[in-house]
Amino acid sequence: xxxDDIRADLTEVLITEDEIHAKLAELARQxxxxxxxxxxxxxGVLKGAVxxxxxxxxxxxxxxxxxxxxxxxYGASTESSGVVxxxxxxxxxxxxxxxxxxxxxxxxGLTLSWLRANLESRGANSVRIxxxxxxxxxxxxxxxxxxxxxxxxxxxxxxxxxxxxxxxRNLRAIGVLAPHVYQ
Numbered sequence: 781x782x783x784d785d786i787r788a789d790l791t792e793v794l795i796t797e798d799e800i801h802a803k804l805a806e807l808a809r810q811x812x813x814x815x816x817x818x819x820x821x822x823x824g825v826l827k828g829a830v831x832x833x834x835x836x837x838x839x840x841x842x843x844x845x846x847x848x849x850x851x852x853x854y855g856a857s858t859e860s861s862g863v864v865x866x867x868x869x870x871x872x873x874x875x876x877x878x879x880x881x882x883x884x885x886x887x888x889g890l891t892l893s894w895l896r897a898n899l900e901s902r903g904a905n906s907v908r909i910x911x912x913x914x915x916x917x918x919x920x921x922x923x924x925x926x927x928x929x930x931x932x933x934x935x936x937x938x939x940x941x942x943x944x945x946x947x948x949r950n951l952r953a954i955g956v957l958a959p960h961v962y963q
Contacts (some may be wrong), residue, residue, distance in 0.1 A: 781950045789948075790955035794932055797952040800912070800940060801835065803929045807910060808839035810927060811880065814908075819843045820878045823899070826850040826868060827949070828884035831941035832912045836882060847872045853891045864894040875903035884941045885913040889921040896923065913937070913954070936962065 783793055811820070819842075824833035826848050837844060850868035879899055886892055892909065899907045910927040917934045932954075938944050939951030944962055 781948075781952065783951070783953050783955065786948070786951065789958055789961050790938075791958045793953050793955045794935075794937060795930055795940075795954040797940075800929070800954070801839075803912070804832070804836045805839050807927045807929060808836060808841070811910070812840060812842050814926075815842070815878060815880070818878045819845060820880050821845045821847060821872060821874060822880050822882050823870065824848045824882045825884070825895070828941040828943070829882050831949070832884050833882045836910070845872065849895070851891055851895055853894075864891055874899060876905050879904045879907045881907065881909045883909065883911040885915070885937070886911045886923065886925060887915050887918050889919045889923040893921045893923045912940070913942075 783790065822833060822837060822844050824830065824846065827850070833846070837846060847870045848868065849866065849870055851864055851866055853864045881892070881895060881899070883892060892911075896907050896909065908926040909923065911925055912929040914925065914928050914931050915934050916931050935956045936944070936959075937954055938948035938957045939954040941949050942954065943949045944957055948957070
């Protein structure tokens with residue numbers, strides 16, 4: 781889906797498809813250098829990180845393994861309950877592995893902080909985090925993030941995996957959703 785297909789639903793485009801791909805290539809070079817000599821396990825966080833994970837993995841010039849988790853602290857609400865539930869766990873034993881969590885966005889940091897601690901408790905050799913987007917003004921918990929694509933304002937964003945009511949995930953850019961869509 782292109783921006784022109786839903787222009788009336790957005791107030792602005794924050795990041796274009798070309799900017800996303802350039803940033804993922806840049807982050808891939810950093811990850812290759814940091815994980816030299818290992819085969820990292822990329823752990824994508826469903827559903828939002830699907831686009832980031834796929835395009836980032838294709839940018840890497842080294843062997844990787846991939847797995848997926850789905851976690852939730854929201855339930856049916858739009859605000860975090862603070863209680864994290866695993867909806868889909870890893871299929872891979874991570875003991876002794878170098879793990880790279882791949883996220884679409886860091887908002888409050890609560891769920892990601894829990895996820896990092898959970899994976900560390902499973903005996904991973906290392907757990908690092910890559911996030912395409914971060915909302916610095918919304919962070920409630922300081923989570924060490926090793927690779928950050930873009931800092932963005934605390935706006936309601938969609939596209940490139942991010943959704944509103946399961947819509948807009950396939951938008952090739954990242955845009956601010958117009959209030960008339962969700963109010």
